[in-house]
Amino acid sequence: MTPEPGKDKRKKGFDCVAYQREQRDRISRMLNAMTREERVAWLCTVEPTDPVLRRIMQESPRGTLRKAGVPAPDSEA
Secondary structure (H helix, E strand, O other), X not given: OOXXXXXXXXXXXXXXXXXXXXXXXXXXXXHHOOOHHHXXXXXXXXXXXXXXXXXXXXXXXXXXXXXXXOOOOOOOO
């Protein structure tokens, strides 16, 4: 049996879903205001904070090219 709406007396502290959505919207607005070249430059300067993503970017060919400041090719043919 579920409680009636408004009857739950627990206070909600930090809302992680709302925070995630706010941050996503903030970053989306920032990126939408940039040109393609500005987005590429921003992505090349931002260091990933996630250790798994950092390792993937460092070990991938595109990550190596990114560290060297060389734009990655659009297609590998």
